Amino acid sequence: MPATPAIEARQLVKRFGATTAVDAISFAVEAGTVVGLLGGNGAGKTTTIGMIMGLTLPSAGEVRALGVDMARDRYRALGRMNFESPYVDMPHRLTVRQNLRVFGRLYGVSGLEKRIETLAADLALEPFLDRPAGSLSAGQKTRVALAKALINDPELLLLDEPTASLDPDTADWVRGRLEAFRRDRGATILLASHNMAEVERLCGRVLMLKQGRIVDDGSPDELIARYGRNSLEEVFLDVARAPAEEGAR
Amino acid sequence: MTLLSAEMAFSPKRVGALVMRYLYLMRSSWPRLAELVYWPAVQMLTWGFLQTYIRAQAGASGVGGAMAVAGGTLIGALLLWDTLFRCQLGFSVSFMEEMWSRNIANLLISPLRPIEFVAALMTMSLIRMAIGLVPVTLLAFWFFGFNLWGLGLALVGFFLNLVLTSWAIGLAVSGLVLRNGLGAEGLVWSVLFFIMPFACVYYPVAALPPWLQTIAWCLPPTYVFEGLRAAVVDRQLRADLMLEALAINAGLMALGAAAFLALVDSARKAGALLSMGE
Numbered sequence A: 001m002p003a004t005p006a007i008e009a010r011q012l013v014k015r016f017g018a019t020t021a022v023d024a025i026s027f028a029v030e031a032g033t034v035v036g037l038l039g040g041n042g043a044g045k046t047t048t049i050g051m052i053m054g055l056t057l058p059s060a061g062e063v064r065a066l067g068v069d070m071a072r073d074r075y076r077a078l079g080r081m082n083f084e085s086p087y088v089d090m091p092h093r094l095t096v097r098q099n100l101r102v103f104g105r106l107y108g109v110s111g112l113e114k115r116i117e118t119l120a121a122d123l124a125l126e127p128f129l130d131r132p133a134g135s136l137s138a139g140q141k142t143r144v145a146l147a148k149a150l151i152n153d154p155e156l157l158l159l160d161e162p163t164a165s166l167d168p169d170t171a172d173w174v175r176g177r178l179e180a181f182r183r184d185r186g187a188t189i190l191l192a193s194h195n196m197a198e199v200e201r202l203c204g205r206v207l208m209l210k211q212g213r214i215v216d217d218g219s220p221d222e223l224i225a226r227y228g229r230n231s232l233e234e235v236f237l238d239v240a241r242a243p244a245e246e247g248a249r
Numbered sequence B: 001m002t003l004l005s006a007e008m009a010f011s012p013k014r015v016g017a018l019v020m021r022y023l024y025l026m027r028s029s030w031p032r033l034a035e036l037v038y039w040p041a042v043q044m045l046t047w048g049f050l051q052t053y054i055r056a057q058a059g060a061s062g063v064g065g066a067m068a069v070a071g072g073t074l075i076g077a078l079l080l081w082d083t084l085f086r087c088q089l090g091f092s093v094s095f096m097e098e099m100w101s102r103n104i105a106n107l108l109i110s111p112l113r114p115i116e117f118v119a120a121l122m123t124m125s126l127i128r129m130a131i132g133l134v135p136v137t138l139l140a141f142w143f144f145g146f147n148l149w150g151l152g153l154a155l156v157g158f159f160l161n162l163v164l165t166s167w168a169i170g171l172a173v174s175g176l177v178l179r180n181g182l183g184a185e186g187l188v189w190s191v192l193f194f195i196m197p198f199a200c201v202y203y204p205v206a207a208l209p210p211w212l213q214t215i216a217w218c219l220p221p222t223y224v225f226e227g228l229r230a231a232v233v234d235r236q237l238r239a240d241l242m243l244e245a246l247a248i249n250a251g252l253m254a255l256g257a258a259a260f261l262a263l264v265d266s267a268r269k270a271g272a273l274l275s276m277g278e
Helices: A045-053 A096-106 A112-122 A138-150 A168-185 A196-202 A220-227 A232-241 B002-008 B012-027 B030-061 B065-100 B104-108 B114-144 B153-184 B186-195 B210-216 B220-233 B239-270
Strands: A007-016 A019-029 A034-038 A060-065 A081-084 A156-160 A188-193 A205-210 A213-218
Touching (some): A007 A045, A019 A045, A019 A060, A045 A081, A045 A188, A081 A138, A096 A112, A096 B012, A112 A138, A188 A196, A205 A220, A213 A220, A220 A232, B012 B030, B012 B065, B012 B114, B030 B065, B030 B114, B065 B153, B065 B186, B114 B153, B114 B239, B153 B186, B153 B239, B220 B239
Parallel strands (some): A034 A205, A081 A156, A156 A188
Antiparallel strands (some): A007 A019, A007 A060
16 A cells, blocks of 8 residues: 655645636655755745645645645644744744743643753754843754754654755755754655755755746756756756746656 | 544643743743733822822712712722723733744644634733732722722622623734734724723713613623622622623624634635734
8 A cells, every 4th residue: 555645735726816826736745755845936835835734725626744634634733743934933032942842832742851952952052042032143043943843753844945044054054954854753854945955955856836836846866857957056047937838847 | 523623622731831931921021021010000090099089079079979979980990991901912912922923823833723822812811911900909909998809799790701801802803913914913902992982981871872872782891880880889789780791791702713713714715824924
């Protein structure tokens, strides 16, 4: 019997008034893999992630995460997944430790203090564990947000531009931690990004989005070969600059 | 059945986690704590001195009647109005903390159910209201000899009804902010003042034109303030008023909860929950 995909979208559509943000996309993400959603601004990446979490309701179609219909029954899956985005903050006046305690309890994490200590060691949070989250640098905040996203040891991790606004060194460090998490936990990661280096390094498969549609799908190497280019960035530019009607290959 | 049970499952631990988050916040800032007491105290002192002045004037001139009634109930009315207002603020401001810190998406993608979120906000409304008002009721006794606690059983009825009204309004306002973003923030502070003239806080319902009296009797706080005047001036416990207010409050709570859930659903349809802001 084939394993249930970690994520499965069928003819997923999201319209905001006259604008179609996501246009009948279908895809499945195999458990234990890292898949990138690659596309420019307004391609529909964040809207797709919002629907996968059940935070945004589809206009049509269906999305299932960990086998659960997220539009109708998301509470059956939410405890087994998590999310990180630089556009969502944590309470600024609470210390890092307090924030992690609150989220740990919301997720029903057992042995919470030990879990916080482990995450603090893994993500190098110890020096600022008792400082207010609002007083941290962008890099430190990203590490804290990542700790929050990992607090429940999720089977499915959704990341929306996780290294946006980070310097190259910190971004590289964060990618290393994500790789380690996926390897050790066997988790599934869906990563929305327009950072090509990040996608090439982390993702075994890339879904290329343009104007709400999946215009291509393959591993970074396959895409580079298919477009006859030298890097994923060149592929991205090809896709971004091609007329919309060319669609999928 | 499974669908319903997952949606409706209630965990006191998750409620406790969210209450802990607000208590951490409160503890982190003494100005926030001081502010809870500051405005109720300033208002009580102002209205208390006015009440003392009116009573003295009414006594000296032998006017009595309406002046004496007004003079006898100002502090009590103010304290009960503040119970309503502070309780609604306690609910709504706790909710606004999530909006201001851009944390709302983190909560909504966690296993926290809407009913648990609301239970945490209700708990915080009681905690914030108690911190703000208990010291002020003691001040009122010390300065003006007005003992709110001396109202006994009547106070339980007043309190219960005002808290229920504040929660119903808090639910609807929080839903509106969730749906419309921080642009709707002003409602948190202003919405109760819209009903204030019709709730007859400082004057009897009879002071309103007849057509407005009908509107006034649709508002549970009107029953509470009429009940207060009956208790303070006539030494009467008007259980009938409290029961009628309770019945209206039951309807208001159902409407508030339905509005909140409908607005959350509408925000999900509009994709507003991942892009909270102005």
